[in-house]
Amino acid sequence: xxxxxxxxxxxxxxxxxxxxxxxxxxxxxxxxxxxxxxxxxxxxxxxxxxxxxxxxxxxxxxxxxxxxxxxxxxxxxxxxxxxxxxxxxxxxxxxxxxxxxxxxxxxxxxxxxxxxxxxxxxxxxxxxxxxxxxxxxxxxxxxxxxxxxxxxxxxxxxxxxxxxxxxxxxxxxxxxxxxxxxxxxxxxxxxxx
Amino acid sequence: xxxxxxxxxxxxxxxxxxxxxxxxxxxxxxxxxxxxxxxxxxxxxxxxxxxxxxxxxxxxxxxxxxxxxxxxxxxxxxxxxxxxxxxxxxxxxxxxxxxxxxxxxxxxxxxxxxxxxxxxxxxxxxxxxxxxxxxxxxxxxxxxxxxxxxxxxxxxxxxxxxxxxxxxxxxxxxxxxxxxxxxxxxxxxxxxxxxxxxxxxxxxxxxxxxxxxxxxxxxxxxxxxxxxxxxxxxxxxxxx
Ligand SMILES: Nc1ncnc2c1ncn2[C@@H]1O[C@H](COP(=O)(O)OP(=O)(O)OP(=O)(O)O)[C@@H](O)[C@H]1O
Ligand SMILES: [Mg+2]
Numbered sequence: 272x273x274x275x276x277x278x279x280x281x282x283x284x285x286x287x288x289x290x291x292x293x294x295x296x297x298x299x300x301x302x303x304x305x306x307x308x309x310x311x312x313x314x315x316x317x318x319x320x321x322x323x324x325x326x327x328x329x330x331x332x333x334x335x336x337x338x339x340x341x342x343x344x345x346x347x348x349x350x351x352x353x354x355x356x357x358x359x360x361x362x363x364x365x366x367x368x369x370x371x372x373x374x375x376x377x378x379x380x381x382x383x384x385x386x387x388x389x390x391x392x393x394x395x396x397x398x399x400x401x402x403x404x405x406x407x408x409x410x411x412x413x414x415x416x417x418x419x420x421x422x423x424x425x426x427x428x429x430x431x432x433x434x435x436x437x438x439x440x441x442x443x444x445x446x447x448x449x450x451x452x453x454x455x456x457x458x459x460x461x462x463x464x
Numbered sequence: 465x466x467x468x469x470x471x472x473x474x475x476x477x478x479x480x481x482x483x484x485x486x487x488x489x490x491x492x493x494x495x496x497x498x499x500x501x502x503x504x505x506x507x508x509x510x511x512x513x514x515x516x517x518x519x520x521x522x523x524x525x526x527x528x529x530x531x532x533x534x535x536x537x538x539x540x541x542x543x544x545x546x547x548x549x550x551x552x553x554x555x556x557x558x559x560x561x562x563x564x565x566x567x568x569x570x571x572x573x574x575x576x577x578x579x580x581x582x583x584x585x586x587x588x589x590x591x592x593x594x595x596x597x598x599x600x601x602x603x604x605x606x607x608x609x610x611x612x613x614x615x616x617x618x619x620x621x622x623x624x625x626x627x628x629x630x631x632x633x634x635x636x637x638x639x640x641x642x643x644x645x646x647x648x649x650x651x652x653x654x655x656x657x658x659x660x661x662x663x664x665x666x667x668x669x670x671x672x673x674x675x676x677x678x679x680x681x682x683x684x685x686x687x688x689x690x691x692x693x694x695x696x697x698x699x700x701x702x703x704x
Contacts, residue, residue: 385679385687393689395672420669427668435506
């Protein structure tokens with residue numbers, strides 16, 4: 272996972288001990304993915320085992336300092352140079368839920384879509400408030416927030432798209448699945464009128 | 465906080481008989497000073513109709529629109545026009561800049577119509593243009609500006625002077641994401657300074673700058689996000 276490369280990238284700047292690394296990681300990512308110090312030390316010992324970092328003694332207060340090795344630097348360079356793989360699509364609960372909603376009869380799909388849209392907008396409002404408060408010096412954190420914002424926005428756009436498709440299917444109603452859908456969307460309309 | 469805009473049970477039917485289209489069916493919405501509300505919904509759901517009624521540019525079939533305590537339905541045409549110029553800033557879906565006037569003249573026009581002297585109106589226009597970041601384009605004509613720059617002139621026109629109610633219909637249409645965000649920050653700042661704002665947008669990212677997001681569908685308000693989270697709950701929420 273990216274904690275390993277993230278910590279390595281931080282160590283490339285200067286040798287650090289565990290707590291320092293955790294603080295540096297969190298200040299860059301705005302505590303979006305909080306680390307506990309145990310995770311940091313576990314990761315460090317694996318990095319040491321793999322020859323990517325090495326012990327650099329202790330500071331005055333007895334903290335064990337780690338520094339990056341040449342192999343570690345190569346790994347960091349490699350990480351930055353390689354695009355993050357899309358891999359197989361993550362199992363997306365929302366996509367599965369909507370697929371089920373249009374499959375199972377009697378579900379008010381538009382209501383499901385709207386409930387999700389409201390919830391996602393609420394999260395988006397929260398991210399945006401954090402963004403409004405972030406200063407120019409918080410560039411790293413601000414970009415992480417932007418990533419969350421664009422993700423949430425993509426979800427809302429997809430929901431808009433689903434709703435438009437459902438409305439069209441309700442008008443046209445061709446395949447059996449869509450016909451069944453037609454019925455429940457019409458029913459939802461009737462209830463609202 | 466005091467209500468700047470109160471819309472009560474607003475219904476608007478366009479046209480008559482067979483061709484009648486009900487654009488809004490009984491919408492109720494209150495926007496207080498300092499509050500920004502975003503309106504989202506599919507094309508044709510009544511968003512623009514809601515905004516034109518709120519700004520006194522269109523007349524409800526039934527229901528009332530009250531701006532700063534004044535029922536718009538009780539005003540004469542002339543009184544309504546005066547209230548619009550004085551209290552309401554409007555950014556249209558189409559920009560409606562006047563091609564024969566410079567940026568500064570477009571922005572100062574509503575003030576001059578309202579009886580401000582030319583100099584005073586120009587000074588206010590320059591402040592507004594400065595606020596949207598294009599002070600240096602004050603003496604250019606709309607045709608000699610990019611779409612995004614024209615958009616900012618339209619926004620300057622809507623905020624010039626001290627408008628208490630700012631209504632914006634897709635104000636970020638022609639802008640790239642970063643410039644669009646600047647526009648939203650600007651509207652947000654206006655509302656934080658005490659104006660009431662209503663923003664119609666298709667972009668969730670922009671709606672998220674609002675305190676509240678309401679959703680229209682087929683002329684009905686179907687849902688809204690609740691009141692704003694507190695600052696302390698924000699980081700907690702993100703750590704889900
Ligand atoms: N002047 C008019 N005469 C007749 N019908 C109208 C008029 N203005 C709007 N409508 C109809 O009223 C409904 C709502 O229109 P409105 O412009 O408010 O939608 P909107 O939500 O702003 O859509 P968009 O996202 O496309 O801008 C639509 O069905 C539209 O066709
Ligand atoms: Mg519209």
